[in-house]
Amino acid sequence: MLEVNELFFRHKGESRDVIKGVSFQAKKGQITTILGPNGSGKTTLFKCISGLWKYYRGEVRVNGASVEGLSFRKRARFFSVVPQEHEPPFSYSVFDVVLMGRASYVGVFSSPGKRDYEKVSEALSIVGIEHLKDNPYTKISGGERQLTLIARAIAQGAPVMLLDEPTSHLDFRNQINVLKKIKEIVRERQLTAVMTLHDPNLSGFFSDKVVVINSGAKVAEGKPDDIITEELIKRVYGVDVKRSFIDGQSIICPVL
Numbered sequence: 367m368l369e370v371n372e373l374f375f376r377h378k379g380e381s382r383d384v385i386k387g388v389s390f391q392a393k394k395g396q397i398t399t400i401l402g403p404n405g406s407g408k409t410t411l412f413k414c415i416s417g418l419w420k421y422y423r424g425e426v427r428v429n430g431a432s433v434e435g436l437s438f439r440k441r442a443r444f445f446s447v448v449p450q451e452h453e454p455p456f457s458y459s460v461f462d463v464v465l466m467g468r469a470s471y472v473g474v475f476s477s478p479g480k481r482d483y484e485k486v487s488e489a490l491s492i493v494g495i496e497h498l499k500d501n502p503y504t505k506i507s508g509g510e511r512q513l514t515l516i517a518r519a520i521a522q523g524a525p526v527m528l529l530d531e532p533t534s535h536l537d538f539r540n541q542i543n544v545l546k547k548i549k550e551i552v553r554e555r556q557l558t559a560v561m562t563l564h565d566p567n568l569s570g571f572f573s574d575k576v577v578v579i580n581s582g583a584k585v586a587e588g589k590p591d592d593i594i595t596e597e598l599i600k601r602v603y604g605v606d607v608k609r610s611f612i613d614g615q616s617i618i619c620p621v622l
């Protein structure tokens with residue numbers, strides 16, 4: 367369970383808050399999706415939660431315990447991050463990229479041990495990409511790269527997984543496959559997953575809960591079907607949409 371309480375963040379030297387008192391809770395075994403327009407503060411919120419950027423007010427708790435004051439390295443025991451894009455400086459193998467997820471367990475002057483290698487093999491198998499382990503990370507497809515980063519997060523073994531647009535570079539089939547895989551892993555391992563997505567329909571299909579932010583502030587929170595309404599999309603994105611239901615699943619469609 368992740369609790370984010372009244373978080374405020376602004377960049378050094380700026381007078382404008384980028385995150386304005388955002389609070390929400392994300393439950394174990396569930397996917398909570400942060401939905402919001404470009405520049406609304408989704409990535410900033412993730413950087414604040416994971417400890418990469420320091421908020422000036424508020425609190426973050428994981429399974430009831432505060433993570434305040436922990437170094438970024440120590441926070442890695444609580445949070446794994448699947449970033450939007452990841453360009454390694456060298457052509458590491460898929461195995462080595464996943465092994466990087468174990469960094470917080472490996473001492474500064476030590477090498478990864480047997481347990482670390484086991485965790486990497488296990489993560490590759492969960493995601494279904496063992497066959498790619500020796501391939502250079504720079505020579506696999508966008509979808510395979512996303513799966514590698516998810517495997518890295520699993521190998522890290524943190525209770526909370528933050529996924530920043532995990533489908534940003536994927537074709538339609540891979541978007542569905544990757545999101546299905548994430549949902550399966552979250553349920554099986556009882557992880558608390560928080561992700562950002564741009565597509566309100568995909569958010570509706572795959573999320574247990576949606577938190578909508580606009581200009582750094584939370585404007586709505588709840589079950590996707592209750593939240594992703596014609597009125598909300600108009601208010602937040604300024605787009606006219608019609609909502610219908612197919613086999614009980616809510617779908618929104620732009621009015622062209």
Ligand SMILES: Nc1ncnc2c1ncn2[C@@H]1O[C@H](COP(=O)(O)OP(=O)(O)OP(=O)(O)O)[C@@H](O)[C@H]1O
Nearest residue numbers: 377378380384402403404405406407408409410411
């Ligand atoms: N280094 C910076 N200094 C000042 N403002 C910044 C800086 N980086 C980002 N911002 C501003 O912070 C706001 C939030 O940006 P952020 O990247 O968190 O948005 P986002 O919702 O993730 O956007 P997107 O959907 O486009 O990825 C934006 O208005 C952006 O211009």
